[in-house]
Amino acid sequence: MAVYKMTEIVGTSTKSYADATQEAVKRAAKTLRNCSWFEVVEQRGTIKDGQVGEYQVKVRIGFKLED
Amino acid sequence: MAVYKMTEIVGTSTKSYADATQEAVKRAAKTLRNCSWFEVVEQRGTIKDGQVGEYQVKVRIGFKLED
Amino acid sequence: MAVYKMTEIVGTSTKSYADATQEAVKRAAKTLRNCSWFEVVEQRGTIKDGQVGEYQVKVRIGFKLED
Amino acid sequence: MAVYKMTEIVGTSTKSYADATQEAVKRAAKTLRNCSWFEVVEQRGTIKDGQVGEYQVKVRIGFKLED
Amino acid sequence: MAVYKMTEIVGTSTKSYADATQEAVKRAAKTLRNCSWFEVVEQRGTIKDGQVGEYQVKVRIGFKLED
Amino acid sequence: MAVYKMTEIVGTSTKSYADATQEAVKRAAKTLRNCSWFEVVEQRGTIKDGQVGEYQVKVRIGFKLED
Amino acid sequence: MAVYKMTEIVGTSTKSYADATQEAVKRAAKTLRNCSWFEVVEQRGTIKDGQVGEYQVKVRIGFKLED
Amino acid sequence: MAVYKMTEIVGTSTKSYADATQEAVKRAAKTLRNCSWFEVVEQRGTIKDGQVGEYQVKVRIGFKLED
Amino acid sequence: MAVYKMTEIVGTSTKSYADATQEAVKRAAKTLRNCSWFEVVEQRGTIKDGQVGEYQVKVRIGFKLED
Amino acid sequence: MAVYKMTEIVGTSTKSYADATQEAVKRAAKTLRNCSWFEVVEQRGTIKDGQVGEYQVKVRIGFKLED
Amino acid sequence: MAVYKMTEIVGTSTKSYADATQEAVKRAAKTLRNCSWFEVVEQRGTIKDGQVGEYQVKVRIGFKLED
Amino acid sequence: MAVYKMTEIVGTSTKSYADATQEAVKRAAKTLRNCSWFEVVEQRGTIKDGQVGEYQVKVRIGFKLED
Numbered sequence: 001m002a003v004y005k006m007t008e009i010v011g012t013s014t015k016s017y018a019d020a021t022q023e024a025v026k027r028a029a030k031t032l033r034n035c036s037w038f039e040v041v042e043q044r045g046t047i048k049d050g051q052v053g054e055y056q057v058k059v060r061i062g063f064k065l066e067d
Numbered sequence: 068m069a070v071y072k073m074t075e076i077v078g079t080s081t082k083s084y085a086d087a088t089q090e091a092v093k094r095a096a097k098t099l100r101n102c103s104w105f106e107v108v109e110q111r112g113t114i115k116d117g118q119v120g121e122y123q124v125k126v127r128i129g130f131k132l133e134d
Numbered sequence: 135m136a137v138y139k140m141t142e143i144v145g146t147s148t149k150s151y152a153d154a155t156q157e158a159v160k161r162a163a164k165t166l167r168n169c170s171w172f173e174v175v176e177q178r179g180t181i182k183d184g185q186v187g188e189y190q191v192k193v194r195i196g197f198k199l200e201d
Numbered sequence: 202m203a204v205y206k207m208t209e210i211v212g213t214s215t216k217s218y219a220d221a222t223q224e225a226v227k228r229a230a231k232t233l234r235n236c237s238w239f240e241v242v243e244q245r246g247t248i249k250d251g252q253v254g255e256y257q258v259k260v261r262i263g264f265k266l267e268d
Numbered sequence: 269m270a271v272y273k274m275t276e277i278v279g280t281s282t283k284s285y286a287d288a289t290q291e292a293v294k295r296a297a298k299t300l301r302n303c304s305w306f307e308v309v310e311q312r313g314t315i316k317d318g319q320v321g322e323y324q325v326k327v328r329i330g331f332k333l334e335d
Numbered sequence: 336m337a338v339y340k341m342t343e344i345v346g347t348s349t350k351s352y353a354d355a356t357q358e359a360v361k362r363a364a365k366t367l368r369n370c371s372w373f374e375v376v377e378q379r380g381t382i383k384d385g386q387v388g389e390y391q392v393k394v395r396i397g398f399k400l401e402d
Numbered sequence: 403m404a405v406y407k408m409t410e411i412v413g414t415s416t417k418s419y420a421d422a423t424q425e426a427v428k429r430a431a432k433t434l435r436n437c438s439w440f441e442v443v444e445q446r447g448t449i450k451d452g453q454v455g456e457y458q459v460k461v462r463i464g465f466k467l468e469d
Numbered sequence: 470m471a472v473y474k475m476t477e478i479v480g481t482s483t484k485s486y487a488d489a490t491q492e493a494v495k496r497a498a499k500t501l502r503n504c505s506w507f508e509v510v511e512q513r514g515t516i517k518d519g520q521v522g523e524y525q526v527k528v529r530i531g532f533k534l535e536d
Numbered sequence: 537m538a539v540y541k542m543t544e545i546v547g548t549s550t551k552s553y554a555d556a557t558q559e560a561v562k563r564a565a566k567t568l569r570n571c572s573w574f575e576v577v578e579q580r581g582t583i584k585d586g587q588v589g590e591y592q593v594k595v596r597i598g599f600k601l602e603d
Numbered sequence: 604m605a606v607y608k609m610t611e612i613v614g615t616s617t618k619s620y621a622d623a624t625q626e627a628v629k630r631a632a633k634t635l636r637n638c639s640w641f642e643v644v645e646q647r648g649t650i651k652d653g654q655v656g657e658y659q660v661k662v663r664i665g666f667k668l669e670d
Numbered sequence: 671m672a673v674y675k676m677t678e679i680v681g682t683s684t685k686s687y688a689d690a691t692q693e694a695v696k697r698a699a700k701t702l703r704n705c706s707w708f709e710v711v712e713q714r715g716t717i718k719d720g721q722v723g724e725y726q727v728k729v730r731i732g733f734k735l736e737d
Numbered sequence: 738m739a740v741y742k743m744t745e746i747v748g749t750s751t752k753s754y755a756d757a758t759q760e761a762v763k764r765a766a767k768t769l770r771n772c773s774w775f776e777v778v779e780q781r782g783t784i785k786d787g788q789v790g791e792y793q794v795k796v797r798i799g800f801k802l803e804d
Binding site: 619620621624625628629632633638639640641642643664 | 752753754755779780781782783784787788789792
Binding site for chain 10: 271
């Protein structure tokens, strides 16, 4: 049966939570094969000059382990 | 006094969490009258070709029960 | 050593969770100095005419206390 | 073996949390047979003129499915 | 320094959550000395003939240990 | 768009959780305008002479911020 | 985009948690088309004559909504 | 009205979570009368020689207090 | 003093939660030395033809780091 | 197979969380044999004259049940 | 009956969690009268040169409101 | 935009939670560059001869991923 591994990544973006998620996913996929799903764990961010500086999304990414 | 019922729906979108929420809400409203609020329960998604495949938002939707 | 205070704000937007967060942050910064980060606590919203009426994001905002 | 289904209802009352629970249970029992237990999920309410407007209790109600 | 022990009790009542709590506290105090506080852990109940049968409140009760 | 602020208050009562909530709400409304909803965060209490001394309800109260 | 609905079911079994889950899933599938995944929410059970009477597994079952 | 007490037990088994639960329940029933239900709190275990050594299930067991 | 690292793995099985856990543990032990305990984080699964397709158990596995 | 029981204790200290934990453990071991591990459940404390009065740590202590 | 307000503060320290808590409490007491208890909400910190930079403890501090 | 990875480590100490955290952080920094923050996930420990044997702190450590 298939076995999966989770890795936890924090992506950041000045635009949106979706974009921060995309950044996390793209970076993980650069070094991991078979990434197949993600789960949002936490959303936070920084504040600069009275505005959102960056959106931060912590995701757990699941990928299939090869035999 | 008013009584409400909650229904749990998962919406999906290739664009954003807000759009996935919109999809869930619109679909629920097709068959339920008096939908009045939603609560986000979970955010996750799929990964395809090293990028976010779709954003998934699980929401609970509250609607007023008629007598 | 530095000490921070948290304040809890709910921002709303007809567009997205990111925008609702931005509204909360901007309003807090109008009366508080040194706002430096936020944490998303809850996401919900209203439904109007079978569509999302507004996105609501509850955030805790941290700011440095001056001596 | 027995199988049960849960339904999520929000009852409201101007008097108490117990009364709001009662309202939710009574309404559910109007359309569902075999309701046998409830679990409190959330308690909140509205404020009007500087006082509690109504108590709201969200409950999950379990009822036995017939074959 | 003082040391306390917690014990977990479920009280029941046909009237209210407060009354179910009172039942739990009174029963615990029959066999334990120095009961000093309680924390509500869970609220649920039974349904009978389409109405609340009994309210159940699970509390943790703290009491000071004697030397 | 509207922005709300949350404040966290603990009300106490010798009678019930609903009454303790009412106390918290009334006190908050003495100094805050536009209080519009509350969320129950925690329920606990003290024990005196083998009975409930007081019910304590911690609530978060939301009120609209004026521009 | 696809939209899913969740339904919450409690299955029971005298044998195991896996079997109780199977009971819940099979019952749901009798009346719902397109059931595709489940999530375990709670595990509990009854005790009879000093032994486990039945294992109870509460699951949320997701199924695709048709247009 | 009935009052119940909870006790927290960890059962272990080399076979399954259900069996570990059974061990916990049987041991509790050796010294406690009127055990009537259990709630799973945590599942964990040990690893030995690259395989599961034992499954550990922490349960809360409820039993009726006699007057 | 000893230091441990946790890794998060999802095992799958068509038989039971215990078996899915075993699969996760065995796979982790193929590439990691000193695996000594696991903690269950989540249980879910797939549904096929109206029955459980596979049980999925997400576990965190702890192993001792060598100096 | 081994079976363990958990007991919940609150230790206090004017010095630190570690010391409050130590107090809880030492007191439990005075009346319970085979205490083997503890889990921190809650940390809080009192304030006196504008400073920490005492640190309070609530722990669950596990001990092996003898046959 | 007494009513309390909670305020959320993050204290920092290069020494320990207890010390970071002390910093938070002392700072709150500079501007608030009647501080009487605290609850630990979160513990985290920064890393500098491969060592703990500072310990951060987020606490909620309760103080009695005057009439 | 920056992307961070989290790794989960358990540090141990016979002295305090702060020291156990320090052990975890120092070990992580031996093999990982750019460690910048940690989050406490769990605190537990062992008991030996009626006293705390060792304090165990599970932390998630965040470090910046290089391009």
